[in-house]
Amino acid sequence: MSDGLAFISVDHPPVNALSLTVRQGLARAIAAANADPLVDGLILRTIGKTFIAGADIKELQQGMHLQSPTVRDIQDMIEAGKPSVAAIHGSALGGGLELALTCTFRVGLPDATVGLPEVKLGLLPGAGGTQRLTRLCGPRVALDVILSGRRLDAKEASDLGIFDAIVTDTHEAPARFLRDRLAAGDVPPPILERSHAIANVDAAIFTDARTNNRKRARGRLAPDAIVDCIEAACRLPGAEGVAFERAQFDALQGGEQNRALAYAFFAERDAAKALGSNPAPALEVARAGIVGGGLMGSGIAVALANAGIDVILVDVDQDATSAAQQRIAQIHAGAVARGAMSDAARHAAQNHIHFHTDYRSFSSCDLVIEAAPERMAIKESIFARLGEVTPAHAILASNTSSLDIDRMAAASNHPSRVIGLHFFSPAHVMKLVEVVRSGASSPEALSTGMALARRLGKVAVLAGNCDGFIANRSLQFYTGQAEFLMEQGASPEQIDHVAEAFGMPMGPVAMRDMAGLDVAALVRSVRARTLPPEERLSPLIEKMVEAGRLGQKSGAGFYRYEGRKRITDPEALAIIQAAARELGIRQRSFTDEEIRDRLFLPIINEGAREIEEDIALRASDIDVAWVNGYGFPAHRGGPMYWGEQTGLDRVVAMAERLGAELGPRWQPSALLRHVAASGGEWSRTLGGKD
Ligand code: NAD
Numbered sequence: 001m002s003d004g005l006a007f008i009s010v011d012h013p014p015v016n017a018l019s020l021t022v023r024q025g026l027a028r029a030i031a032a033a034n035a036d037p038l039v040d041g042l043i044l045r046t047i048g049k050t051f052i053a054g055a056d057i058k059e060l061q062q063g064m065h066l067q068s069p070t071v072r073d074i075q076d077m078i079e080a081g082k083p084s085v086a087a088i089h090g091s092a093l094g095g096g097l098e099l100a101l102t103c104t105f106r107v108g109l110p111d112a113t114v115g116l117p118e119v120k121l122g123l124l125p126g127a128g129g130t131q132r133l134t135r136l137c138g139p140r141v142a143l144d145v146i147l148s149g150r151r152l153d154a155k156e157a158s159d160l161g162i163f164d165a166i167v168t169d170t171h172e173a174p175a176r177f178l179r180d181r182l183a184a185g186d187v188p189p190p191i192l193e194r195s196h197a198i199a200n201v202d203a204a205i206f207t208d209a210r211t212n213n214r215k216r217a218r219g220r221l222a223p224d225a226i227v228d229c230i231e232a233a234c235r236l237p238g239a240e241g242v243a244f245e246r247a248q249f250d251a252l253q254g255g256e257q258n259r260a261l262a263y264a265f266f267a268e269r270d271a272a273k274a275l276g277s278n279p280a281p282a283l284e285v286a287r288a289g290i291v292g293g294g295l296m297g298s299g300i301a302v303a304l305a306n307a308g309i310d311v312i313l314v315d316v317d318q319d320a321t322s323a324a325q326q327r328i329a330q331i332h333a334g335a336v337a338r339g340a341m342s343d344a345a346r347h348a349a350q351n352h353i354h355f356h357t358d359y360r361s362f363s364s365c366d367l368v369i370e371a372a373p374e375r376m377a378i379k380e381s382i383f384a385r386l387g388e389v390t391p392a393h394a395i396l397a398s399n400t401s402s403l404d405i406d407r408m409a410a411a412s413n414h415p416s417r418v419i420g421l422h423f424f425s426p427a428h429v430m431k432l433v434e435v436v437r438s439g440a441s442s443p444e445a446l447s448t449g450m451a452l453a454r455r456l457g458k459v460a461v462l463a464g465n466c467d468g469f470i471a472n473r474s475l476q477f478y479t480g481q482a483e484f485l486m487e488q489g490a491s492p493e494q495i496d497h498v499a500e501a502f503g504m505p506m507g508p509v510a511m512r513d514m515a516g517l518d519v520a521a522l523v524r525s526v527r528a529r530t531l532p533p534e535e536r537l538s539p540l541i542e543k544m545v546e547a548g549r550l551g552q553k554s555g556a557g558f559y560r561y562e563g564r565k566r567i568t569d570p571e572a573l574a575i576i577q578a579a580a581r582e583l584g585i586r587q588r589s590f591t592d593e594e595i596r597d598r599l600f601l602p603i604i605n606e607g608a609r610e611i612e613e614d615i616a617l618r619a620s621d622i623d624v625a626w627v628n629g630y631g632f633p634a635h636r637g638g639p640m641y642w643g644e645q646t647g648l649d650r651v652v653a654m655a656e657r658l659g660a661e662l663g664p665r666w667q668p669s670a671l672l673r674h675v676a677a678s679g680g681e682w683s684r685t686l687g688g689k690d
Contacts, residue, residue: 004040005175006033015053016046018095020067027069027077034081041083041178044103045170050090051112052099057121060253061262071095071127075102079190085178087170088112088163091151097162098125101132101191105164105181107174108154114162117149121265122257122635124226126249131192131241134233137161138197142230143209147223192238201234218503220635221257256645260637264627267620267638274435274462274617275450280443282451283395285309289368291382293324293355296399297371299427302331303456305352306345306428312365314356321355328353331428359389367395367448369421374523376403380411387412395445397421398436401472402523405438405465415440419449422469423458424629425515432629434463434470459628464615467527471625473610474639476527477602477666482508483538484662487580489587490595492558493568498595503633508599510566513557517541518550535663539583543575601654604643606665608672619644619682640682648676 008029012022033042046052059065078084079102086092086100088108097114100106108114116125116133124130125146134142137160145152145160157163167173181187188194209227217223225248232244252258287310290297294315301311301324315321332350335341341349354361362368368386372378379398386396396418398408409418420436433456435449446462453460463469468476482495486509496507512520520541528537544550544557549572551557552564560569580587590598603626610616616625623638636642643651652668659667675682 003175003179004038005178006036006039006042007171007175008033008042008044009047010045010052011047013048015050016048016096017054017056017059018052018065018071018099019056019059020064022052023069023071023074026074030074030077030081034077039082040182041085042081043085043087043171043174043178044078044100045087045174046089048090051086051088051092052096053091054094054096054117057262057265071099075099075127078102079192083178083182083187085174087167087174088114089170091115093151094118094125094129095127098127098129098132101129101136104187104190105177106157106162107165107167107177108157108163109168109170110154110166112154112157112163113151114157115149115151116146117151119147119149119222119226120261122220122222122255122259122261123252124222124229124245124249126246126253128192128242128245130226130229130245131233131238133162134230135194135197135238136191139201139230139234140205142233143205143227146226146230147209147213192242198234206231218505218633219501220633221255222252225252257635260635260641260645263620263637263641264623264634267624267641268459268628270618271459271461271621271624272450272454274460274621275443275447279450280447282447283366283393283444285366285448285452285455287312287365288452289314289362289365289390291315291359291368291370291386292372293321293327294371294373295327296423296425296427297369298324298327298331299425299429300369300371300399300423301353302328302349302428303423303458305349306341307456308348309352309455311353312356312361313353314359314361317357321357325353325355331426359385362386362389362394363391365390365394367397367452369397369399370408371399374400374403376407379403379408383408383412383418387414395419395448397449399423402467402526405436406440409438409440416442417445419445420463420465420469421449421453422463422471424471430629431457431459432471432625433458433460434625434629435460436463436465436469438465459624461621461625461628462617463621463625464610464613466613466615467530470610470616470622471629473615474603474606474622474626475630477606478599479508479512480538481598481602482512483540485590485595485598486540486558486576487538487583487585487587488590489580490590491568491573494590494592495595495599498592499599501592502596502600503636505631509558512541513551513559513561513566516551516553517544517557521545532664535665538579540576540579543579544572547571547575549575597650597654598658600639601643601651602658602666603639604648604651605655605669605672607640608675609669612669612671644681648672648680652676 010016033039084103085105086103089112091113092100093115116129118125141160154166158166206227213223229245229248233241288304289312290301291314293313301313304311332346336346370382396412398420405420409415412418418438419441422434424430424432433453450460492509496510499507549556552561555561558572559566607622616622619640623640626632626638627634655668
């Protein structure tokens, strides 16, 4: 205590999560301060690297958050007690911010961040966050902050009125702040009793928010519940609003989506630990090289430069480097136009990128990523050259989607330094990076790949070396089914509709059109050579290409396009029907459920095969790859988790049917059969492996 102010300091490493012991300590300290006649006000602060970072997720899953004192009990004590200030450094997220919102004032250090990220776990802020933020900042701000779950920095928190001041420390400065307010008699009522921000609300903002949810949330329940709560905050008295929010929270908590999203959260954490608890030290990458500034090389250059890494980009000649420079400028211009990047940040990033045509410019690089055309002869000659010109410590990575990393490693003459770093298109946007282990990759090379991906804000998954690695390898079975379904009579529209209603951002047929059917045909011509003799690929893509239909870029593929709008095209349907006749297939109609199972169940069978062959370390890594690489709906956990939830027996039955019809690659894998027969849970059956 000092001068009539009580300091309550939470010290619970690593992140001061609101565990039961923290709540018990808070309850004791607040009760003592409230009962002490010498205390005029209290300051809630934390020791360590952060404010209260949120609820304790492990306790949430075990139901321990319901043991008293609950967060809500503590909030009641603060709100009913003496004037208070939350002094925030580090981050105040979720329950941490909700607790701070029960204080009379909030002040933050310039490096502080705040946010209510519950939506990411399929929840809503259930400790009054929707009600108090709405009453403090108005519904428009609350909708933005709570629906996005994004973090706000101190300046924005202050501009929006969440912080009453930005301060230089969490001791003297908040004390001075509170004393001044007490002296001036300037102490507002608790936020739940304030109504200025909810006067004259335009009801249209809620209609708009729900419309946006339909477009963006793709089947998630929490976003609409959040809108309901914020709307309730505008019309109900404070206590009733809190009760309304509680009911909505309880309906979501522990539900299917909440469980799947929590699973996805931990799956990502596990993927990051793929190299074990004590991985080899990663190399510090100050300067990175890129070979080839085409579509992928340019995107990767942007990702690196935006993270403050110097980039040396080498392409074949001046024209090619100019084209790369232009592509990069366009990406940055788009980011600035969207408000996602400041002009200063754009300049800084562009200054990091240097264009060359001579491989010797790689002589000072710590890592080089090859993103040249997908042909082994080209890759081998590039790796041979990289082996000559790069320093002895440099890691050499390929962005290949399907070619053998071992062959590139051999060509380099330094196989231990070679890994795959497989980015997804557009590389500056998509979160997934597969870090591919060759037969000889050193632990340091793999650690460096994983650490680099993290530094770029990506999600890294460790993969074994095979055609397609984890993601593309299983994707083939999904897109392959889309083609077989079309041969059998399902329309592109119905297939895409089913996939999109399931939660995919874009159906498999439209996705093909967008990526270009000529590109797909090229990859398939290589793949066709390694197919078992009794198997076939559907000829539909080649038929479309023969008809000059290359997808969106040529205005027509499986659909016709007006700009980006896809339109059902009788001509495309006629090509599909003619192909079916040639193949002797009698077309029929499909239910949506049949289509859903045909698209998604084969992914799970192939995923099991990837685990069998050590391409994927565990089922959850395949889920992380699908969620972050293809936008598989995280509220369904990922294909492997979804399969487990809906029953692996169904996956086996589907694989038996498809295997009989289409050949050995579609037949049930031994691991799938084993897991399905022994409890149907990947993690339990795989024991130490998962
Ligand atoms: P691209 O054709 O757009 O770009 C290739 C670039 O490499 C061109 O700028 C070309 O001039 C340059 N190049 C060719 N030979 C070179 C050499 N010897 N030295 C230096 N530069 C050379 O190709 P892309 O789509 O960016 O694909 C690049 C790689 O990324 C391929 O291995 C591809 O499989 C992989 N990939 C592509 C995607 C995708 O969606 N396009 C996604 C993931 C991975």
